[in-house]
Amino acid sequence: MQSTLSKADTARSKKIVKVLDDAFAPLIRKAPAAFRTKFRKMASDPHSFYRGSAALFFADMTTREDPFANAEARRIWIHGDLHVENFGTYLNSSGLMVFDVNDFDEAYLGNFTWDLQRFVASLALVGWQKALPEHEIRRLIGRYVRSYLAQVDVYADVENDEDFALRIDNTSGAVNDALRAARARRRADLLVQATEEQDGQRVFRDGPGVRRLGAKERAKVVSAFERYLGTIPEDKRYDRALFYELHDIVGRSGFGIGSAGLPAYSLLVEGYNQALDNDVVLSMKQANVPALSRFVDRKTVESYFENEGHRTMVSQRALQVHTDPLLGYTEIDGTGFVVSEVSPYEVDLDWDNLTEPDDIAEVVDYLGRATAKIHCASDEDSDQDLVEFQVEDAIVASVRGRRREFITWLQDFGVEYADTVHTDYALFVDAFRENKIGVSAI
Numbered sequence: 310m311q312s313t314l315s316k317a318d319t320a321r322s323k324k325i326v327k328v329l330d331d332a333f334a335p336l337i338r339k340a341p342a343a344f345r346t347k348f349r350k351m352a353s354d355p356h357s358f359y360r361g362s363a364a365l366f367f368a369d370m371t372t373r374e375d376p377f378a379n380a381e382a383r384r385i386w387i388h389g390d391l392h393v394e395n396f397g398t399y400l401n402s403s404g405l406m407v408f409d410v411n412d413f414d415e416a417y418l419g420n421f422t423w424d425l426q427r428f429v430a431s432l433a434l435v436g437w438q439k440a441l442p443e444h445e446i447r448r449l450i451g452r453y454v455r456s457y458l459a460q461v462d463v464y465a466d467v468e469n470d471e472d473f474a475l476r477i478d479n480t481s482g483a484v485n486d487a488l489r490a491a492r493a494r495r496r497a498d499l500l501v502q503a504t505e506e507q508d509g510q511r512v513f514r515d516g517p518g519v520r521r522l523g524a525k526e527r528a529k530v531v532s533a534f535e536r537y538l539g540t541i542p543e544d545k546r547y548d549r550a551l552f553y554e555l556h557d558i559v560g561r562s563g564f565g566i567g568s569a570g571l572p573a574y575s576l577l578v579e580g581y582n583q584a585l586d587n588d589v590v591l592s593m594k595q596a597n598v599p600a601l602s603r604f605v606d607r608k609t610v611e612s613y614f615e616n617e618g619h620r621t622m623v624s625q626r627a628l629q630v631h632t633d634p635l636l637g638y639t640e641i642d643g644t645g646f647v648v649s650e651v652s653p654y655e656v657d658l659d660w661d662n663l664t665e666p667d668d669i670a671e672v673v674d675y676l677g678r679a680t681a682k683i684h685c686a687s688d689e690d691s692d693q694d695l696v697e698f699q700v701e702d703a704i705v706a707s708v709r710g711r712r713r714e715f716i717t718w719l720q721d722f723g724v725e726y727a728d729t730v731h732t733d734y735a736l737f738v739d740a741f742r743e744n745k746i747g748v749s750a751i
Contacts, residue, residue: 314736322736325365326745329737332364332600336571337747343562348741355727355734356392356434363390363415363427363600365733369726370423371604377715378420381703385696386627388683389415389601391424392431396676397657398491401474401631402545406492406654408475408484408675409629410683414647416624417601418610418695421684421704428680429453429723432673434730435660445666447720452670454716456677458708464685464701473682474630475675482671483663491656497586499653504557504577504588511577511588512557520560522574530558530574533593533639537648540622540637547581547634554579556588571595572641575651590651591635595644596621613695616645627696628683 314322337344351361359366375383388395388410395412429450436446463473477488504511513519522530538546538553547553557577573594580587596617602610614620618638626632635650663669685701708715740746 318732318736321733322740324368325362325733325737326740328365328368329362329746332603334747336597341747344747348746352738352741354438355731356431356438358734358737359431359434359730360390360392360394362733362737364603366427366430367423367601367604369729370420370426371601375420375422377707377711377718378422379703379707381698382422382700382707383420384418385421385684385700385703386416386624386687387419387421387424387601388413388628388680389417389419389424389599391428391680393428393435393660393676394431394657396679397655398487399633400491400652400654402634403631405474405476405631406488407631408480408488408658409679411655411657413625413628414597414621415599415601416621416628417599417605419601419605421700421707423601424680424684425454425457425719426722426726428676429719430726430730433723433727436669437727437731439664439669441666443724446724449666449669449673450720450723451716453673453677453680454719456674457681458712458715460678460681461685461701461704464681465699465705473678473686475679480675482668483658484672484675487656487658491654494653494656496580496653499590499651500586500588503575503590503651506585510556511585513559513575513577518562519575520562522558522560526560527558529641530576530593531555533641533646534558534576534648537593537637537639537646540619540639540648541635545634551582552579561592571597589635591648592651593639593646593648595641596638596647610695616640616643618645618647620645621647627687630682630686 333344347361351358390412391410395410396408397411398406398408399411401407432449432453433446436449441449460473475484475488477485477492480488500511503513505514506512515521534555555576555578559575561573561575571594573592576591576593578589578591580589598617599620614623616638618640622636622638625636633649633652635648637648639646639648658672663672684704737746
């Protein structure tokens, strides 16, 4: 039964439909079934909707005044989709197990405040799901922002940006649990799950989400793989006589909410030696247009990149220290793809058992420091020169003398925008049920 909406809700519903249509229409036409799944996942709860609707967030943020970001702090590398579930572990190129921000598909140049705003609204939504009172949610947001600012100060005071990392030896609680779980994993277990032996060589297992390629498509992917090898930094390349020998390729489906409808492939290559338990699985995934780029002047930025795969690679190296040595990019039929290792050592932060405010407070303290790290530090092989100033100095200058006001501003925003998301979520579910989103394809 269709409800009667107020004029304000009717206008907001139209905006939601338009923004999602503009963001996803081409992909919806190519993969309507994938987007039915994506939208139904978004319809499961307000935070899932928020995760899948970064375009709507930036449609709102780019029309608001920002009282804190100065001229330089309005043009730094930002994550672009910073929510509570985009943190986890990875094994960096120096061999350290690190807890950090992950998933850089939406990275772009923008206000440093946008990452913080997106995160605190996400934190408020999760706090609501855990039935935390508003004063506790505000306290958690304050803890996150203070931790962020304290770590920015550290970067402003020291010359070596690469020293800081969240590791097993300097963390506790849920973050330390994730790091220890990651360290206990084995490459061989990933290979057993995804592959099988045939004639003394590993190949991918057939199964749900796995698609065998025809000869023409396979030849395109092989050519794209050869082009990708040339994008790996010279000092991160392994011995080509052994590493990178291609054993198998399959098409993939079933990625997360943000990657619905994007073509992807898995590639199995010879690894660190000829032992069967050292083969390496690579992901070659079409890179999407970042949500933020739809709402800002992107002429200067876009001219810098060959394609979206190149943009994703450059931005990850700009945001992450000692990044994946196999990270690179390529193209297929003129469309950019990003290539990276499918690592067995990636463990996401588990929010299910985080129920008490004090336990969450310890976690958000680490997340604030990790956020500062991506803004202020970059990989030693980052070759980008779009941001040529010291980001930490720009952020410090933006909040100088107004830190308490800045914290309150983000606390107010997080609570207020979480309320907006709850309303938007209900409007989205109604619009999707009434077949108003992507109606011609879905």
